[in-house]
Amino acid sequence: MTLQPPKSNTSATTSGCFHLKQRNVHYSTQHKYSQNMEVATTKGVLSHLSRLEVQKRSLKSQPQQPGGVKALRATVEALLTQRDQLRAEIQTHKNIKKLRVSMDKQCTNEEEETEEGMDEDSENSNLLRLMARHTQLKDLLHAHNVVGGYNVVKTRQGKGVCVSVATFYEGVYLNTYNLEIDVKPTVRISRHNVPPFIPLNNLAEQSNMQTDLRTLLDPLSQHLNAFAGRQQQFKFVKELHKSVEVMESNVLCSLLVLKFTVPREKTAVLCSLDYTDCTRSLPTRVHFESDAWYVSTNVLNWMRAATGSQ
Amino acid sequence: MTTGKMSNENTEEAAALQAQIEHLQAEVSALRRQQKDDQKDVTFHFRGQMQNAMLSLCGQRQGDEKVLSMLMEEVEELEEDLKLQTQMNGISLTGCTTKTLQSSGRKLVQQLCVSGHCSELLFQVEFQLSEVNEASGCVRTISELNVVIDAGEMQNFSSFLSGVEESRDLLLFFRTLRSFSDRCDDRRRTFQHFQEKYPAVVSLPAGCRSEVMHLSHPELPGCVLLVHWSVHVSREGGVSPKVELLTKIPERALQLFPSQAVGGAAEAFQSLLRILGAEAALEAVIMAVSLS
Numbered sequence: 001m002t003l004q005p006p007k008s009n010t011s012a013t014t015s016g017c018f019h020l021k022q023r024n025v026h027y028s029t030q031h032k033y034s035q036n037m038e039v040a041t042t043k044g045v046l047s048h049l050s051r052l053e054v055q056k057r058s059l060k061s062q063p064q065q066p067g068g069v070k071a072l073r074a075t076v077e078a079l080l081t082q083r084d085q086l087r088a089e090i091q092t093h094k095n096i097k098k099l100r101v102s103m104d105k106q107c108t109n110e111e112e113e114t115e116e117g118m119d120e121d122s123e124n125s126n127l128l129r130l131m132a133r134h135t136q137l138k139d140l141l142h143a144h145n146v147v148g149g150y151n152v153v154k155t156r157q158g159k160g161v162c163v164s165v166a167t168f169y170e171g172v173y174l175n176t177y178n179l180e181i182d183v184k185p186t187v188r189i190s191r192h193n194v195p196p197f198i199p200l201n202n203l204a205e206q207s208n209m210q211t212d213l214r215t216l217l218d219p220l221s222q223h224l225n226a227f228a229g230r231q232q233q234f235k236f237v238k239e240l241h242k243s244v245e246v247m248e249s250n251v252l253c254s255l256l257v258l259k260f261t262v263p264r265e266k267t268a269v270l271c272s273l274d275y276t277d278c279t280r281s282l283p284t285r286v287h288f289e290s291d292a293w294y295v296s297t298n299v300l301n302w303m304r305a306a307t308g309s310q
Numbered sequence: 311m312t313t314g315k316m317s318n319e320n321t322e323e324a325a326a327l328q329a330q331i332e333h334l335q336a337e338v339s340a341l342r343r344q345q346k347d348d349q350k351d352v353t354f355h356f357r358g359q360m361q362n363a364m365l366s367l368c369g370q371r372q373g374d375e376k377v378l379s380m381l382m383e384e385v386e387e388l389e390e391d392l393k394l395q396t397q398m399n400g401i402s403l404t405g406c407t408t409k410t411l412q413s414s415g416r417k418l419v420q421q422l423c424v425s426g427h428c429s430e431l432l433f434q435v436e437f438q439l440s441e442v443n444e445a446s447g448c449v450r451t452i453s454e455l456n457v458v459i460d461a462g463e464m465q466n467f468s469s470f471l472s473g474v475e476e477s478r479d480l481l482l483f484f485r486t487l488r489s490f491s492d493r494c495d496d497r498r499r500t501f502q503h504f505q506e507k508y509p510a511v512v513s514l515p516a517g518c519r520s521e522v523m524h525l526s527h528p529e530l531p532g533c534v535l536l537v538h539w540s541v542h543v544s545r546e547g548g549v550s551p552k553v554e555l556l557t558k559i560p561e562r563a564l565q566l567f568p569s570q571a572v573g574g575a576a577e578a579f580q581s582l583l584r585i586l587g588a589e590a591a592l593e594a595v596i597m598a599v600s601l602s
Contacts, residue, residue: 072327079334086341088368093348107404130381135353137388143406143424148481149399171478173450
């Protein structure tokens, strides 16, 4: 319904004038329906106009205009989509995890192959199974790395491989040593970062690496891990105690000479540790020396126990 | 309908929509938190092709066939890689389950349970793996190591296993297991070889994987030479095969042949072993038993 203020009293349509007049009569409490129609109508029109003005102003001040509601509806739609998407992703996650659990059980032969009742169609369930298998493979490959595997990588279209030998001591993963090996035409070590005091060439010669690389890698790993163990021990000893001083050590960590200064007795004892077996991280021989004419047996016994020698 | 009434309805609808918006925003935040929690487990934090597949399943991506084939390609690559690692590492891992115990910016702690077999030796190890990002790099450590192996081999391994659990030397466990398995394979191959070559003299009553090989001349079934080939594992993880010759000869036979050759066979064999090595020494004994 549109309200049209009359242009003039006389030109107004009958209905329009009549409405106005009626309105005037309705709203204008001050004016009774009088014989002086002109006066009454003018006053009514004016007050009506002012009334319209007030309504317009009050509509503007309200935040929810028709445009505003549309925007809100759009926001609701967007949020609904977002929520449904998240719900779907979380449910898919759950389904994959469930599939994975049953796949793990199958692998350890705990369960017969059973079809988990999935609500998805067969194409979706194929994708889900594939995704579960993907997570399983990634975990298994991670496990191979964590348990000290050689991390073999094929290079140069199968003409070479890269391997890494992991070292470990007392619960800590230490340095990794890498080798680049040519596979064709013969098996040959091309590059590596194994320290020179590790007899790599000897090990290669003594191995069967042409047919089985592990006959080289396993002994190499033994040497490197034993070295890493000795190296860590030497490092700890240096930081040990002020009464223990390192007099001599070598790069291979196969020889260590320590000076113990026995606090109460003010005597010095030299302790030499020989690690002649390079495949072990324990000493093969321990030797004590002292200038003092008397070193109490308590101290000697303690030192024997501490270095693990008989 | 007057403008006033219309504005009232708008207000009502707007208020209702506003309330719905707030409710949905709360729901979405809660779902996002749950998803973040789900993804703390590194295994289930999807990237690349897996992420594409996830989005395709949840209706966001088009082209389902392409997603399936691309993921299939990636899975095949992973299968190939696993075969390669299995062959090179000499162990077959059949299961690895991970549980993320702690996952913050710098530190990740997982509980892993790895099971598999090395040749025919079954094992299961459980441990905690921590990865901490420090200035010097990423430091990985193992704690709470628990090792279980096939019950049959337990007595051979018991002191070694307790040592390994104490020192948390996961890698030593696998190196030793592989070494042990290789030496057992040497034994099995040798026993099988001799049984095939000298079927009349050699028998393996407990199978080719057993520690014992019987040698006897078919015409003297009561006189048996036993080859006991054991593989010993030291506490430090040193694997050493030990071959011994034992004689099971009835008293009466020994009385008939009082010479040292039969009685001192065990010691003689040890010398032979030192000079010729296991296979050649055994062959020599077999030849002697077959009296050829």
